[in-house]
Amino acid sequence: MLRRPRRNRKSPVIRALAEENTLSVNDLIFPLFLTAGEKKKVEIGSMPGIYRFSLDQMLEEIHTCMELGIKTFDVFPHIPDDLKDSYAKESYNPDGLYLNAIRTIKEQMPEACIMTDVAMDPYSSDGHDGLVKNGEILNDETLEILGKMALAQAQAGADILGPSDMMDGRVGYLRELLDKKGFTNVSIMSYTAKYASAFYVPFRDALDSAPKFGDKKTYQMNPANSREALIEAELDYQEGADFLMVKPALAYLDIIKLLNQNFDIPIAAYNVSGEYAMIKASAQRGWVDGERAMLECLMSMKRAGAKIILTYFAKEFALLSRK
Numbered sequence: 001m002l003r004r005p006r007r008n009r010k011s012p013v014i015r016a017l018a019e020e021n022t023l024s025v026n027d028l029i030f031p032l033f034l035t036a037g038e039k040k041k042v043e044i045g046s047m048p049g050i051y052r053f054s055l056d057q058m059l060e061e062i063h064t065c066m067e068l069g070i071k072t073f074d075v076f077p078h079i080p081d082d083l084k085d086s087y088a089k090e091s092y093n094p095d096g097l098y099l100n101a102i103r104t105i106k107e108q109m110p111e112a113c114i115m116t117d118v119a120m121d122p123y124s125s126d127g128h129d130g131l132v133k134n135g136e137i138l139n140d141e142t143l144e145i146l147g148k149m150a151l152a153q154a155q156a157g158a159d160i161l162g163p164s165d166m167m168d169g170r171v172g173y174l175r176e177l178l179d180k181k182g183f184t185n186v187s188i189m190s191y192t193a194k195y196a197s198a199f200y201v202p203f204r205d206a207l208d209s210a211p212k213f214g215d216k217k218t219y220q221m222n223p224a225n226s227r228e229a230l231i232e233a234e235l236d237y238q239e240g241a242d243f244l245m246v247k248p249a250l251a252y253l254d255i256i257k258l259l260n261q262n263f264d265i266p267i268a269a270y271n272v273s274g275e276y277a278m279i280k281a282s283a284q285r286g287w288v289d290g291e292r293a294m295l296e297c298l299m300s301m302k303r304a305g306a307k308i309i310l311t312y313f314a315k316e317f318a319l320l321s322r323k
């Protein structure tokens, strides 16, 4: 036997030399849930170790995470029902919970990179990402609302906007609007291939944002499709997206690889709430080693071609890499 692959596995040093991919805290984005009030830090039942923070607590959390090396945060708002309406008007209220928080975070910690979410669902009384009329999710009318939301977020100081709504044409619409208003330096990380997935349930619990009727299958992608992801990616690329995201991650590693092979801008993977919950739930029962399962799953996303990973494990990973 002239070729013995096991030689490259014979010691930790050799294994490290032969290692093809690495995980770094620099590649991680930590999603955070914001809620109204003060001194609130409420754990989400289906996401052990993940909380809804009031602004004061979120500022502390961001500070702690920055010291651990996490630099980018994706903030999502929990909006009380009485502020929701069918037009998601609260989403561009400059004095509302979310925009006030983004402004405060950027004022107090300008070096924190803040990503915001552009979609109607947290503010919509219908719980959908777009405007609903007669049971239908309207595309072009939604763009106008997303535009107001995105501009307000850019004005509040957001570094990266994350359109997660899957309306057609939204990246181009937002890019043109931002540029026209002078926000040429605000980035867009597009939820490019976002699938109609069963893995978003804990997130919808966290935000109380589940759709009030039907599902999201007329705008989010069919899990059976991969070639269609290339169409979405081509459009987002042409429309000016700076990053292309695949979501969820674990069941869609082939899509991450496909986009990475076909586009030269960085690919992001969203390791979603249900993926986090699966590992946490089985680890709590002692059925898998949670730490190793986390590292293996995150590495699978890197190996598939994700440069960036949005993950609820970010802080845990950062703490672990400190040891």
Ligand code: PBG
Residues within 6 Å of the ligand: 117, 119, 120, 121, 129, 164, 165, 199, 200, 201, 202, 203, 204, 216, 271, 272, 273, 274
């Ligand atoms: C909605 C949005 C969702 C997530 C991020 N933005 C849920 C949905 O599409 O219903 C899910 C993230 C997660 O599950 O971690 N705009």
